[in-house]
Amino acid sequence: MSGRRVQLPHVNCPACGGRAFAQTVGKKSLLFRELYYACRNxxxxxxxxxxxxxxTRSTKPSRFPTPLHKLPMTTWREAANDRAANDDGPPDEPESSVTVT
Incomplete structure (x- = not known):
């Protein structure tokens, strides 16, 4: 370890679209973490x-014989291309059994 502080990626603010950066870490476990982001607009x-x-998944198996948690295994290509061809547009409207007259 070099002792440098880990920088988390910025995300876009859902309110204004500006850049938001991680401020603090909330709940955390081996598979889950909450990050508090603040907008810097x-x-x-x-x-x-x-x-x-x-x-969510593994792309390379662990070198340890007994992992603490077992994640589903996918290939790197599947993980990188997990968007289906039908994900390019808006979602379809749900089918309704009610007929509007």
């Missing part, structure tokens, strides 16, 4: 929100 948006990080 120069127009003083001031929005603070929580982002959840969750380990």
């Amino acid at each position: 120069p127009d003083a948006c001031g929005h603070v929100f929580v982002v959840e990080m969750t380990a």
